[in-house]
Amino acid sequence: MAIRMNNIQILVVDDDPDVLLTTCRILKSEGYRVISTSSAREGLKLVKQKPDLVLLDVNMPELNGFEICQKIKSDPELTDVFVVMISGVMTKPEHQVSGLNLGADGYLLRPITRVELTARINSFLRISAILKQIRNSEKWLETTINSIDDSVIITDDKGKITFLNRAAEKLTGRNMVDLIDLEADQVLRLHDISTDIPLENPVAAMIGSSDNIKRLPDCLLKRQDENSIYVKVTFTAILSFKTGSSGIVITVQDINDRKKAELELVKYQLHLEELVKERIGEVLEKNRELEHYHELFIGREFRIKELRDQVKDLETKLSDFKR
Numbered sequence: 267m268a269i270r271m272n273n274i275q276i277l278v279v280d281d282d283p284d285v286l287l288t289t290c291r292i293l294k295s296e297g298y299r300v301i302s303t304s305s306a307r308e309g310l311k312l313v314k315q316k317p318d319l320v321l322l323d324v325n326m327p328e329l330n331g332f333e334i335c336q337k338i339k340s341d342p343e344l345t346d347v348f349v350v351m352i353s354g355v356m357t358k359p360e361h362q363v364s365g366l367n368l369g370a371d372g373y374l375l376r377p378i379t380r381v382e383l384t385a386r387i388n389s390f391l392r393i394s395a396i397l398k399q400i401r402n403s404e405k406w407l408e409t410t411i412n413s414i415d416d417s418v419i420i421t422d423d424k425g426k427i428t429f430l431n432r433a434a435e436k437l438t439g440r441n442m443v444d445l446i447d448l449e450a451d452q453v454l455r456l457h458d459i460s461t462d463i464p465l466e467n468p469v470a471a472m473i474g475s476s477d478n479i480k481r482l483p484d485c486l487l488k489r490q491d492e493n494s495i496y497v498k499v500t501f502t503a504i505l506s507f508k509t510g511s512s513g514i515v516i517t518v519q520d521i522n523d524r525k526k527a528e529l530e531l532v533k534y535q536l537h538l539e540e541l542v543k544e545r546i547g548e549v550l551e552k553n554r555e556l557e558h559y560h561e562l563f564i565g566r567e568f569r570i571k572e573l574r575d576q577v578k579d580l581e582t583k584l585s586d587f588k589r
Contacts, residue, residue, distance in 0.1 A: 274391060278302040279309035279334070280323040280352075289321065289383075296384050306334055313338055316347060319391060324353035324365065331356075332368055339369030346401065348394035350374060350387075417518040420504075421450045425469045428513070437497075437518060439490035450516060455488040456499065462486065472501040472514055479503070484521065496525035 276293055280286040281304050293300045301317065303309050306329040313320060320338070324331035331351050338344050351365045354376030362373040372390050374383070408429075411418050417434035421427055427445050435441055438453055445453055450469040457464050465485060472480055482499040489495065497518050504513040 273299075274319070275299045275301065275315070275317040276387070277309065277312050277315075277317040277320045279306065279312075279320065279326075279331075280304060281306075281326045282323070285323075292380050292383060293321075293387070296387075298387075306330075309334060310337060313344060313347060316344065318394060319348045319350060319387065321387070322349055322351050322370075324351050324356040324361070332365060335365065335370050336368045346394075346398055348372075348390060348397075350390055352376060352378075417520070419450060419454070419516040419518070420513060421469065421473075421516065422513045423473065425450050425473050425514070427453065434518065437487070437489075437495075437520060450514075454499075454516070454518070456482070456497075457486040457488060457494070459484055459486055459496070468499075469501070469514060469516065472503070477501075477503070478505065484525065487518070495520060495522040497521060 276298050278286060278289050278293070278300060279302070280289065283304060286302055286304055290300045290302050301312055301315070303312055306326050309320075309322070310329075322331045322334060326334075329337075331353070335349050335351060338347060338349055348371045349369065350372035351370045352374040353361070356365075357375045365373050371394070372386070374386060378386075408431075411429075411431045412433075414431060415433060417437040418429075418431045419427060419434050420429040426447050427450050428447075430438075430442050430445060438445070440453070451467045454469065455464065456468060465482070468482060480501045482501075484496060484498055486494045487497045498521050499519075500517045502515045502517070504515060
């Protein structure tokens with residue numbers, strides 16, 4: 267990775283004036299922009315300018331390099347500041363370990379030649395540039411994931427939560443800080459829709475399978491407040507070329523409104539079917555009544571005809587009798 271040195275700012279903090287002057291001359295001759303101080307407290311003020319690298323002497327009178335490094339690394343505003351400690355006195359392995367454990371990104375020992383110093387500084391700056399790119403990519407990815415309406419939960423290869431977006435916090439009713447390192451199966455309490463029986467460790471089952479992607483049937487999610495919502499869950503394996511699956515991305519889609527609408531529609535359809543059956547029964551009953559009245563009407567007409575025929579017959583007989 268090519269580094270444009272005139273765009274790189276290095277802060278040198280060293281209480282020895284001669285060492286400070288020599289170090290600054292070497293770095294300036296390499297094209298770096300250099301700011302410097304022999305005061306530890308002044309160094310803490312200058313680091314607020316967010317230099318690309320801090321070359322920090324360990325053995326200083328006001329505050330030692332370990333204390334300065336700890337203050338820098340505990341400030342969230344100075345995350346990208348790359349701190350390299352340097353000493354000709356604190357050179358034992360335990361000193362180096364202490365510095366690195368406090369957050370130092372590198373540890374150099376004096377005496378050191380000009381060539382080695384510049385080579386090591388160049389190497390540290392390349393590492394720093396790569397780390398900045400990674401952090402920027404992580405921020406971009408986090409922003410992108412947080413903008414997604416669906417809930418996204420990421421686990422490691424043991425099924426423990428390493429990240430979740432804001433939608434997932436809202437869905438579960440819990441903050442990411444509270445959920446990190448918890449087992450996803452404990453947080454995502456999924457139940458079968460028809461039986462309300464809990465699904466048995468679906469995340470662990472996904473990790474133990476050879477599937478790259480798996481979609482669960484629509485299910486119920488029991489929230490922290492014990493309310494249940496309908497969700498659609500998809501598991502996607504995070505694949506590593508070396509170890510295979512290195513975790514899972516869990517996408518949880520809130521389908522509560524849709525599912526409730528579907529259930530209401532089913533209820534409405536069943537209600538309509540019952541109404542239709544009732545109407546059909548009523549129509550059949552009316553038909554039976556009509557048939558009965560029709561039969562009565564036909565019988566009545568037949569009886570009237572018989573009476574008419576009898577009257578005509580009597581009239582004929584009466585006419586013959588008068589003659």
